[in-house]
Amino acid sequence: xxxxxxxxxxxxxxxxxxxxxxxxxxxxxxxxxxxxxxxxxxxxxxxxxxxxxxxxxxxxxxxxxxxxxxxxxxxxxxxxxxxxxxxxxxxxxxxxxxxxxxxxxxxxxxxxxxxxxxxxxxxxxxxxxxxxxxxxxxxxxxxxxxxxxxxxxxxxxxxxxxxxxxxxxxxxxxxxxxxxxxxxxxxxxxxxxxxxxxxxxxxxxxxxxxxxxxxxxxxxxxxxxxxxxxxxxxxxxxxxxxxxxxxxxxxxxxxxxxxxxxxxxxxxxxxxxxxxxxxxxxxxxxxxxxxxxxxxxxxxxxxxxxxxxxxxxxxxxxxxxxxxxxxxxxxxxxxxxxxxxxxxxxxxxxxxxxxxxxxxxxxxxxxxxxxxxxxxxxxxxxxxxxxxxxxxxxxxxxxxxxxxxxxxxxxxxxxxxxxxxxxxxxxxxxxxxxxxxxxxxxxxxxxxxxxxxxxxxxxxxxxxxxxxxxxxxxxxxxxxxxxxxxxx
Numbered sequence: 001x002x003x004x005x006x007x008x009x010x011x012x013x014x015x016x017x018x019x020x021x022x023x024x025x026x027x028x029x030x031x032x033x034x035x036x037x038x039x040x041x042x043x044x045x046x047x048x049x050x051x052x053x054x055x056x057x058x059x060x061x062x063x064x065x066x067x068x069x070x071x072x073x074x075x076x077x078x079x080x081x082x083x084x085x086x087x088x089x090x091x092x093x094x095x096x097x098x099x100x101x102x103x104x105x106x107x108x109x110x111x112x113x114x115x116x117x118x119x120x121x122x123x124x125x126x127x128x129x130x131x132x133x134x135x136x137x138x139x140x141x142x143x144x145x146x147x148x149x150x151x152x153x154x155x156x157x158x159x160x161x162x163x164x165x166x167x168x169x170x171x172x173x174x175x176x177x178x179x180x181x182x183x184x185x186x187x188x189x190x191x192x193x194x195x196x197x198x199x200x201x202x203x204x205x206x207x208x209x210x211x212x213x214x215x216x217x218x219x220x221x222x223x224x225x226x227x228x229x230x231x232x233x234x235x236x237x238x239x240x241x242x243x244x245x246x247x248x249x250x251x252x253x254x255x256x257x258x259x260x261x262x263x264x265x266x267x268x269x270x271x272x273x274x275x276x277x278x279x280x281x282x283x284x285x286x287x288x289x290x291x292x293x294x295x296x297x298x299x300x301x302x303x304x305x306x307x308x309x310x311x312x313x314x315x316x317x318x319x320x321x322x323x324x325x326x327x328x329x330x331x332x333x334x335x336x337x338x339x340x341x342x343x344x345x346x347x348x349x350x351x352x353x354x355x356x357x358x359x360x361x362x363x364x365x366x367x368x369x370x371x372x373x374x375x376x377x378x379x380x381x382x383x384x385x386x387x388x389x390x391x392x393x394x395x396x397x398x399x400x401x402x403x404x405x406x407x408x409x410x411x412x413x414x415x416x417x418x419x420x421x422x423x424x425x426x427x428x429x430x431x432x433x434x435x436x437x438x439x440x441x442x443x444x445x446x447x448x449x450x451x452x453x454x455x456x457x458x459x460x461x462x463x464x465x466x467x468x469x470x471x472x473x474x475x476x477x478x479x480x481x482x483x484x485x486x487x488x
Contacts, residue, residue, distance in 0.1 A: 030241030155205030315433035360407035
């Protein structure tokens with residue numbers, strides 16, 4: 001796979017262009033993705049981000065890279081409105097539910113894992129929690145203070161953005177200029193602690209009633225939200241690593257602050273390639289709990305929602321997500337998911353057919369070129385929708401072989417079987433799901449076709465034709481070939 005490895009290009013948000021992927025250490029990739037703040041059920045937009053980077057991880061692994069994939073759990077320090085003041089999101093939920101904060105963390109971490117398992121995502125190699133890395137965060141704050149980029153104020157510690165910007169471009173990831181940020185900054189409660197309204201918290205002094213707090217050199221408190229990812233990514237991937245991923249909503253201020261913290265503490269910009277996934281909409285509008293335009297994965301799977309005409313299985317939803325580039329917006333509608341379900345069923349049917357078609361003397365299509373097109377698509381910034389289109393070129397070919405209209409040589413058949421499985425199941429993570437329409441029909445159709453075969457064997461043509469015509473009326477086409485009977 002060395003040639004394919006060398007052809008990979010990634011859109012780097014920091015550079016604003018596609019760049020050839022050259023890992024810091026040859027053959028190895030460090031990948032960090034911002035995980036969820038576990039105070040509620042994981043929503044569909046978050047799922048898209050994690051599914052997108054699951055696909056990225058799978059393809060890097062397929063190319064032969066040894067990947068260390070780290071995805072964190074935020075279980076403290078993420079305050080309401082993503083600000084430096086206010087209540088901790090988890091503590092607030094715990095107060096409302098009259099539970100211990102770590103009960104909330106456990107409940108929604110389990111929900112997160114359960115939903116991603118349904119979506120067939122691969123677990124990360126390391127899944128660190130913010131509360132499990134308080135010591136590392138304190139040590140990083142000490143380094144930032146020692147290097148002159150932070151200051152203490154009333155038991156809290158803040159990052160000095162203006163001082164950092166004097167030697168490093170704060171705003172380089174998001175394209176913001178510090179002058180514009182300053183002019184747009186509004187007064188916030190507690191801001192008198194800061195030297196500058198742009199400064200952000202590295203450590204917050206905790207009020208007496210605050211539940212989630214730890215001792216530190218600056219007093220009892222809790223870490224800043226931005227700091228957590230910097231400390232955990234540095235611990236497990238080093239001061240500089242290859243890829244950092246997340247949703248585009250995290251680009252500013254979260255990821256911008258990560259760059260500043262990493263550079264201020266370690267002297268190097270922490271990430272070589274920044275990748276950002278785009279957002280989801282629902283029926284053309286932004287997903288929002290406050291407006292009611294929102295749907296949870298479980299509601300999508302069960303059909304218990306007001307937006308979709310019927311339930312859709314996790315693999316259909318995952319396949320639908322793969323039909324849009326990870327950097328493009330994606331609109332969930334009942335019509336779009338219904339179309340995706342038909343495509344998914346067609347793909348799964350072709351994968352089953354590929355296992356039973358017979359090889360001929362030679363191929364009527366250039367199979368090596370067909371397979372090369374799979375790699376070309378994914379090497380172009382993980383272009384899953386182009387890959388899906390190329391896979392459906394292969395589906396047409398497979399169906400044509402099955403119908404006896406085209407042929408495939410033995411070596412090419414083995415190659416196509418290997419690479420189709422690798423890209424459908426291995427890279428896109430699409431498996432045959434019993435919750436899809438065809439998945440549910442499989443055992444029923446096996447029984448019906450067995451009965452029809454018995455009728456044909458007994459020369460009971462009337463019953464055989466009745467079964468075939470009845471299925472046709474239900475939209476199921478039965479095909480008899482020299483290799484046996486198939487349906488679609």
